[in-house]
Amino acid sequence: MYTAATTDTLADLRAVLPDDSFRTDTNPYLTEPRGRFAGSGIVVAPRDTAEVARILGYCNARRIGVVPYGGGTGLVGGQLMNGGAAPLVLSLERMTAIRATYPSESVLVAEAGAILADVQRAAEDIGRLFPLSLASEGSARIGGLLSTNAGGVNVLRYGNARAQCLGLEVVRPDGTVWNGLSRLRKDNTGYDLRDLMIGAEGTLGIMTAAALRLVPKPAGVGAAMLAVPSPAAALDLLALAQDRLGDGVSAFELIHRQGLDFLTEVGPDFRAPFAQTPEWMVLIDIGLPAGLEPDAALETVFEAAAEAGLVTDGIIARSGADRDALWHIRESIPEANRRIGSVSSQDISLPLSQVPAFIAQAGPQLARIGDFRINCFGHLGDGNLHYNVFPLKGETRTDHDDKRAAVKTCLHDLTDALGGSVSAEHGIGRLKVGDLERYGDPAKLAMMRAIKDALDPNGIMNPGAVLRNLTDD
């Protein structure tokens, strides 16, 4: 459907865009963040929405593929091509303005290239909270976060990226602009194009700005790391905490001993929080209104949970530094995983009640494929597990190249059988297109294809992401 960007393309665009729009060092843009593959293409960084529109109109007329590029942190290859005709890579890195803040409305309008940490700070500056939070917040950009409907640690309370967005400005493939930058809380005038664009991974158009919903900052916050006898007990603990604290439970993260063992393995200075690391732990984070004391609330929860046999030990943060230290452990696990090097990493979600069954069945099934170390952790309150499979100590991931496909299929088949999703928060990108075809509902896939063809008739937008290029076959 689409054709390659060439030196002619570059010459044409140089004639209509300022000189500083072009990136000659294409290394960061065309390298998968884990170094798994490299892409190709011309990289352009427009200054504003009008330039984005001009570029898209040009490419659409010539059927040149366009790959939108945010912070480059995606793990499913949505931000770079792994084959096919070289595209134009459109980086939003220069569109970083906070266009406006509306303190009395708890709304902020940010351009797509704004970095998440900067948006969090802009919210803080007007006394509000922008609750989207994840490990890559120092480099991930709003456009990419919305395009992939990013998750993170506060989804339990505040929802995913989709729930933080009130309105969008989007450049369509033909270069026309949808001005949907609404700050309205309610608007039932036609189809929900905002939520269609969110999570479409740049295959239907390019977001250039978003109106973001801010929330009141909780009056008091707290955290605790609790040892639990099993994943099932962890879920009961979540229900107990929610019964007592309602929406006050902001995050509820499952951690396995393997994660802490990895931290010790890659960083010998790491100090484990418990004298003897339990097999399963949860990190619970709370935010409460004025009049409730977070530490006391966590103690009450701990006591009730201990009485019910749901916790066996625990550490309640006594200061902001304590809380940061507990969170630092959780947030260091992905980097430790990367340094160990996984055979296969999954980002799955399950109906909450099926989480224990998944964990109980996955280990024995994998053991039939080979001997592995398993680090299962993640956002338990959302039913979202990062179930990552590693080589034994002394081996490397490449020793298991022949088993990788079987491991993935085993875990995805089990997820699917239990009513789960094979991509909870990372999206489809290019690396999970086959999974979507294998596990997706056929009627859903047919509707997605129809929508793609309707909104991007020339197939130029992020070709091969989410939906396969039919001409690739």
Add this chain to the structure above:
Amino acid sequence: MYTAATTDTLADLRAVLPDDSFRTDTNPYLTEPRGRFAGSGIVVAPRDTAEVARILGYCNARRIGVVPYGGGTGLVGGQLMNGGAAPLVLSLERMTAIRATYPSESVLVAEAGAILADVQRAAEDIGRLFPLSLASEGSARIGGLLSTNAGGVNVLRYGNARAQCLGLEVVRPDGTVWNGLSRLRKDNTGYDLRDLMIGAEGTLGIMTAAALRLVPKPAGVGAAMLAVPSPAAALDLLALAQDRLGDGVSAFELIHRQGLDFLTEVGPDFRAPFAQTPEWMVLIDIGLPAGLEPDAALETVFEAAAEAGLVTDGIIARSGADRDALWHIRESIPEANRRIGSVSSQDISLPLSQVPAFIAQAGPQLARIGDFRINCFGHLGDGNLHYNVFPLKGETRTDHDDKRAAVKTCLHDLTDALGGSVSAEHGIGRLKVGDLERYGDPAKLAMMRAIKDALDPNGIMNPGAVLRNLTDD
């Protein structure tokens, strides 16, 4: 695009559906709820999803229009045709099952014909809250509520109907079924078809069941009716209450003296809550976690607000009966409005900070058109006003037939100029198609048309709702 349902259609369907599928008394189905116009058509009430699929497949092959019918409470004509070829009206009234409840997941799966009050009770039965709540909850059905993305009084805290839905089962126009009844909190596998179907008002397919998200019941609830000096003060009061109570503020309703005067006018037994009714009041409802006392919290808010000059008087509910009585006043206003008979009724939303400007400007602008009584009330926390214009006492709405269009245009133009929406929660239906064309962003309308054509190529689904039938022109 579509053709009329005829006696041949009826004969064909009688051959493949049980006898009790047909409705000979078509009066409720074909009458606008305020009696404003009548429709035409054949009425069929299938028992299950397979029958819905059979009916749609039949109609699609013959290009017969299909109008989905839920509780019939919509106010914008989405549930009945106001002209054109007679359609098949497909009522979901027999698909009322609660298919399953999942207490440990806080999820419930209901068929599209389940009545909202029954769903609320089913949630209550497992100790949870289904927070969608509105005046017509005794007759509105889940399919219609989701198809119109209904709002109501708890949107401020819990979001609109869209936010309560985790998954959908939808019959496509060609009779194929999308099984999207997911109970997952996170699932980033492809385009967000769920949110596209929600709010599409039956123009893209027919919802047959939904997986609904339940929430924990707050440990304690309370309510107060407070007199405020102005709409601007009401907004400051909202900010003050949210600063202190966070998410604890469940509803924040604006009430004008005119509403209470109407209650007195239509029901002389009505007892006004204040000795002297203030011009502006707010009804605030709160739900708090264990450890906080709602009455005390409301008193603290009242005292701080009084000190800041934001309230002048107030009634804090001292019992559940008190709270019900305050809510009864609010919920009686729409019926009083109906009995008075409006010249024109608007369902608009505004950026929160623009609400005072709208109220300040709308009255003087209307005064240039004629002499009216104005009842402005609604969900202030969401920026959603029901701004309704009535004849003076002794006159009737028909006395102002010549001014109706000017009143509507005046209010909608002002709404649009202030960045608002001309349909906050009622949808477009057939009565606001022209408004959508007038005020909608052209790029948005083009995308909506493309999606409609892609997902309903024969144009059979709810013809003329949301988007005009091009062949009508």
